[in-house]
Amino acid sequence: MDDLLYARAQMGMSLAFHIVFAAAGVALPVLMVLSDLKARRTGDADYRLLSYKLAKGTAILFAVGAVSGTVLSFELGLLWxxxxxxxxxxxxxxxxxxGVAFFTEAIFLGIxxxxxxxVSPGLHLFSGVMVALSGAASAFFVTLVNVFMNDPSGFTPTPNGPTDIQPLVAMFSPGWPYQTAHVLLSCxxxxxFAMAGIHAFVLLRHPGSAFxxxxxxxxxxxxxxxxLAQPLVGDFLAKHAAEAQPVKLAAMEGHFDTERGASLRVGGLPDMETATTPYSLEIPYGLSILAFGDPHAEVKGLKEFPREDWPPVAKVHLAFQLMVGTGSAMALLALVTLGLRWRKREWPSGPRMMRLWLLASPLGVLAMEAGWLxxxxxxxxxxxxxxxxxxxxVTPVPHLAAPFWTFTLVYLFLGAMVTFLLARQVAGTLPGRESDDAH
Structure with a gap:
């Protein structure tokens, strides 16, 4: 690989690693607060223990997210x-x-x-809410940077750099409501889904565990x-991409020829030589409806753009298919689960549904990683x-293979340590080992 590819690979690896722990760091405080609220309302010690365990998990993931996020910030300056x-x-x-959101989260997580x-029960609960809000704010602000990179605004480009800079306009570039909502929902x-899968796994082995x-x-x-909310937000984001980044939409769909009433392709593998996407299932008018809400709308194909401006079509298409496929599977499971909840007046916990939730537990992470790709x-x-x-x-500094392999080893070590620490947290709640260390 040349140095450009090493730089891209290092940035991609760092982001792929960071996003998993950052996403959990955003979401676990919400689950922690929900558990805390149930504990306060019911006086149930199990909910209290759950909120305590989730708080410890949040602290572990916050630490790893801080380390990997710091590495990413340095990489932005050093590699680019x-x-x-x-x-x-x-x-x-x-x-x-x-940065402000990060330090706010750290302060209230300590409290x-x-x-x-x-501290008083009210202040303690308030601190948990602030951890959840500041975690979401941190992800929100970082995502705004990515929105700018995809659809820049707030400046006038010149050969000597940007002029007429408007920081607020740049921060809220077009499409920011859809992409930020999409990212937060994915977290x-x-x-x-991962948490549900863990507890479903234990319930398959110990069906009587009340905790x-x-x-x-x-x-x-x-x-x-x-x-169920994610596909709706994703639809708005796809419509924005059709306007702002039509070449990206064409790559996502393996769509080569500009046409009206364009078909939506499910599956398939784009062939760059023949400019086709064989082995795909085509839904007539589907892409025109998806992109513009009009079955007869014109959708630009890849051939409309210079070849040097094409993204890696096959990779984008396959990643998009993975994201949509896993998202659809999760939405279907959610509908079934809510249907059983409505009919039986309680959340399902039978072995068949527990197996489904166990199988679905990694789908959220897969969809999130595929979406970022x-x-x-x-x-x-x-x-x-x-x-x-x-x-x-990219930096002109040579030999970028060295930092790539160094950070790969560091991330493998961090991943192993985090897995070990989180496994200990889960093991501490197994039947016969549940502790009262929340007190």
């Missing part, structure tokens, strides 16, 4: 100096606000963890609501869409 050098002042505001018996969805039934009753509502691969060859190419932003 032209991007940060020229456009840092344009998009620096959300980076600064993300929640260590102030359980030292809650992935974490809630894990109650934990499941906290995770399932969030999992179901987000699984669509976003990042689909923007190539631009680091700022239509303004700066990725190859023009």
């Amino acid at each position: 100096p032209e991007f940060m050098g020229q456009y840092g002042e344009v998009i620096g505001l959300p980076f600064s606000l993300e 929640y963890l260590y102030g359980r018996e030292r 809650y969805q992935a974490s809630a 894990h039934r109650k934990a499941l009753s906290v995770a399932l509502p969030l999992a179901c609501v987000t699984a 669509v976003t990042e691969w689909g923007r190539q060859p631009w680091i700022i869409h239509g303004v700066m190419r990725t190859k023009d932003a």
